[in-house]
Amino acid sequence: MIHSLFLINCSGDIFLEKHWKSVVSQSVCDYFFEAQEKAADVENVPPVISTPHHYLISIYRDKLFFVSVIQTEVPPLFVIEFLHRVADTFQDYFGECSEAAIKDNVVIVYELLEEMLDNGFPLATESNILKELIKPPTILRSVVNSITGSSNVGDTLPTGQLSNIPWRRAGVKYTNNEAYFDVVEEIDAIIDKSGSTVFAEIQGVIDACIKLSGMPDLSLSFMNPRLLDDVSFHPCIRFKRWESERVLSFIPPDGNFRLISYRVSSQNLVAIPVYVKHNISFKENSSCGRFDITIGPKQNMGKTIEGITVTVHMPKVVLNMNLTPTQGNYTFDPVTKVLTWDVGKITPQKLPSLKGLVNLQSGAPKPEENPSLNIQFKIQQLAISGLKVNRLDMYGEKYKPFKGVKYVTKAGKFQVRT
């Protein structure tokens, strides 16, 4: 399956290569560079490239390209999903998935890649198993190792690898037993220029942070499980219990993980927490235009909307922008033409607005279309769909854990057309 992997940074240097079968020359990446050049934008590099002898499947993550070399037919999603899993693992181990982090830990990276794939087929991708085989680097550990001569590599097969629950390792112990759940919902929406909703949808995830000793068996129930229309589960969840009782029953992995992600049924109307008043116009035959946007709360359920950021990709002919915000800061990058306005919190008494003039290239025709506004916001302690956790029960262990649930609503791909 996966033959080789090349890691390439933004400036086109191949800084890491790993081969699982016979060695494939770096020159195979030339096809990739060619495609990259053609695509102009990194986002547009096709994920699958065909070359005379190989196929290249690549992902773009955190300013790095992960390019894998394939020789025979394989489901492309299989490779893509695996590469993302590799990047996730790096993130997990080194705190960031960057060129510097990978170069600094090149030995661990190599050991990891060796364990994750055998002959191009995934061997161990669960982070709990990997962490038993190869310990993540910490400063303390490297000091201890250099003194005692012990190593980062485990010498027994992790128990998880053999059990039916590979995601949990045995012998977990905590003094404070805690289980936290974050219900995070994102609103994806397209709002048209008149302010009516073209498309809106709520996507949610429940992220868990479980620090419980032993082998706890948890079941989490909701007040209104029918809201969840389409759900995807972490492998630990017992599908049958969900089908029959709409209860999430699972033996959790240790640490942070994503329990479920869900979509709220599209029949329900989605409350849109903010509205944007906008007036963007470019004058014909003059090198300036007007820019005026105001943000206000709409259906916010009595909560404060905070962390508002507006990002606008201005047309290419815009040279500079001269604006005054009533609140927050704005920046305009004249190279990428991206306007970012960091608004902060909305106070209903005084709605934040950003007004001013836009300087255009003189002589160039005025832009045909107004740019669309991408909006980010956050509402604490609210799940916009109304989803509510009912209770969490634990079986199998004697102690009493501390439990908590947090709700957050965020803007997902929230776009206002102007």
Added chain:
Amino acid sequence: MSSNSFAYNEQSGGGEATELGQEATSTISPSGAFGLFSSDLKKNEDLKQMLESNKDSAKLDAMKRIVGMIAKGKNASELFPAVVKNVASKNIEIKKLVYVYLVRYAEEQQDLALLSISTFQRALKDPNQLIRASALRVLSSIRVPIIVPIMMLAIKEASADLSPYVRKNAAHAIQKLYSLDPEQKEMLIEVIEKLLKDKSTLVAGSVVMAFEEVCPDRIDLIHKNYRKLCNLLVDVEEWGQVVIIHMLTRYARTQFVSPWKEDDGLEDNEKNFYESDDEQKEKTDKRKKTYAMDPDHRLLIRNTKPLLQSRNAAVVMAVAQLYWHIAPKSETGIISKSVVRLLRSNREVQYIVLQNIATMSIQRKGMFEPYLKSFYVRSTDPTMIKTLKLEILTNLANEANISTLLREFQTYVKSQDKQFAAATIQTIGRCATNISEVTDTCLNGLVCLLSNRDEIVVAESVVVIKKLLQMQPAQHGEIIKHMAKLLDSITVPVARASILWLIGENCERVPKIAPDVLRKMAKSFTSEDDLVKLQILNLGAKLYLTNSKQTKLLTQYILNLGKYDQNYDIRDRTRFIRQLIVPNEKSGALSKYAKKIFLAQKPAPLLESPFKDRDHFQLGTLSHTLNAKATGYLELSNWPEVAPDPSVRNVEVIELAKEWTPAGKAKKENSAKKFYSESEEEEDSSDSSSDSESGSGSESGEQGESGEEGDSSEDSSEDSSSGQESESGSESGLEDKRTANRNSKPKGKSDSEDGEKNNEKSKTSDSSNAESSSIEESSSDPESESDSESESESRRVTKEKEKKTKQDRNPLTKDVSLLDLDDFNPVSTPVALPTPALSPSLIADLEGLNLSTSSSVISVSTPVFVPMKTHVLLHRMSGKGLAANYYFPRQPCIFGDKMVSVQITLNNTTDQKIENIHIGEKKLPIGMQMHVFNPIDSLEPEGSITVSMGIDFCDSTQTASFQLCTKDDCFNVNIQPPVGELLLPVAMSEKDFKKEQGKLTGMNETSAVIIAAPQNFTPSTILQKVVNVANVGAVPSGQDNIQRFAAKTVHSGSLMLVTVELKEGSTAQLIINTEKTVIGSVLLRELKPVLSQG
């Protein structure tokens, strides 16, 4: 490098020096290493010394640096002798790194690599399974042909190892050995056969992978393991699932008969299959007559379904393609929801998934139609994603949604991404040809785009218009004239060529312009692109034939120019044309037919989806993505005419389940359960003879014992059967429904137990109460104020209607229209309304795409809410199996501006095709009109189809009666519209509303007082209730206590103004102002109870 450099500093001076050296080389460039060969050599000397030292730490550091070199792609092969010595190191980390080195360089230094073999052979006998496994991994990764026999031996041994982990590695080793020496195939197949029987979930994925690589054609090896694989599937790790599902898809296509031909009443049969042995026999009898699905086929389909919920996109896609390729058509629909979910994922995943959806949506529109809006394009999407989404939108377009789509396309046309805008224009062209009702609207819209400032957009429009005109050549003289003018300004060669071709083709319709165009072109001939030159020649030839008086000289001039052109194609063409059209003694009989040759009727081009030809590739494969056969692609075979003997899948008694007989499908689940308990080499004898029904209790007890995952969580209060199963992690997904169906009694019992348990809990454990409250508390913060209230509020909110923002709604249509009309009005106006089929209301709807600028203050807006409520038109009992439902999509009707659009869904519930469904005799009240749908040739069994029709109800709630006919029967049906559906929402400002309301007082006003609880009077609930009943638009209101809604009647266009004013106490006043007092009072009657109830 923090940990490394830390260690370096520990080294004596030499270490530091080398570090510097390394820094120096790495800063220069990877290839620079060769340039600095001398220093490289010196550094390697140093590494050798370190490797030979006695200290493990020095060795480890050396190895780490060597691995760093390998990672960068630098050559470290000359260190081979020094490294290979350390292969027997006690330190596991050194050992591992040496392994890494060996695997990388052994192929180049085969002789030296042999030195290490004995170490691996020893390690293969190590008591530690991890060491055994990694020794096997490295041994098999060393690509040295001499050791093939040793590898073979090791694989054989490992395949019988007690540890499933080692066996898994053995499965991987099979593939490695096969690629090293294909001659070992036969021996390897034996090992594969053995490992396929392995019951461990860990091994399953890897061995199937080996099977696919070594002997994918030996389908006979799968037979005996088929049921086991199906049952294990849920528990296999995700990567294995993907491989197994793909393999089983291929298997199913060779072993079962097609479920597609006549999939009759499958839904009913499926449950019965497993009822009992008797039932089963009946079915097998029946099978001779009709198609019945092989239970094994059903098993696969059912067992893969839970995997649609996987977090791994590859697994979801694998299941989706399985359903697409082997499930009955009526069941394929369930995958769409999960597949659409994947679109939330990364760019790369989106790309692949969208490609697959594009292929699916060509064949089965209905599957993705409900998710239409998920494919709307965002300006931040990468271009490749945008074009794929556009492709899908085009595939999904139909009469019912085209108006919405065209409105969406308008936004896209204006996009800054010009490549995308051009793609949109092509899309509009395709929609125009596919949906005849909107052809003219699209054409007009495209003509307007000709005045766009961007050249790419204009060029694309020209090309698309050319294609459209070619399909319906009549009556478009004006557009051609308009395009002729464009020749002066447009420079894109393709567009110029298209215009010239059009003029040539229609030269008799524009007799005055054509010669003039030719004159202009003659002037610029030399500077044109080759493509354009060819078309100039064609134009000349055509004009010469039709209008030789005016153009003879011109044409000859052009032919002369062409004769000496640099391009040989043009010279050839010139010569050819001259011979054909200019009569001389040499020209033969052909020139007589010149006119026929040049001005023949040309077939219209077919605008097709680029994904049309991909469907012969299996979905989700690399080949499908590339649209080319990839190496190693295994073709999906066609369904066999007659199913091969199904008994080959029966497993011998000793193997798995003693009671397994060909007919005893019912017992399969028993053995299925056992698979899980056996998955760790559990004994399989004791319970195998026990009956499944009675055995379930005892078995689950056993499972509890076997609990190898150290699951101590078995609470005695846990409900026994389901609790146990899930506990041991054996969610087979297989048992659930069937157990539920069959053991209805035990289930009931366990339910009551559940009840008891709950009671018990609530009594005994305040702990659990405390727990649940601690959840609330620990979410801290002010939120916890009276929970129940916030709860109910948030619920309300989810249902809440989308409110229109007030500020931006400009009632003038002109504002929304994207096209500058001023300069082109004279030309385009006559083109505006060529056919009566196109209604003004649609035009108003497609504002941007057409030219009329309505100046009315009232503009129809989009519906705030479309209730999904359907009404029965024809019940399947009375319709002899034909069922029909209708609902009001609240879209402007495309058949006529006075009509209400109605969508009818027809279902065939019989087991035969229903042919020729059409509308027969209509019994309509006077004045009422109806636009019927096109007759449907045939409707497959289990098939359903949605058609739209338009009915002009004349603003009354009178019933429209008509006959719905099939080939053999006629059924009398009728549609009575709710009064709320006779309206179209309009957008207006508060001021306009008040003005209009002022005109409609006195007799035109009806009102009523409503009494209800205060919580029913929040703005959102009122909005929701009102729009649920009536298709009205919300008017922005300045006062909190007054809500206004506006609409107009569909037929007469009279305004219908609804006001809800909240008063003190729990009362409110409902006022309706309209000229149509009858409808007004009916609406009042309908709204009143709705608003007052809770």
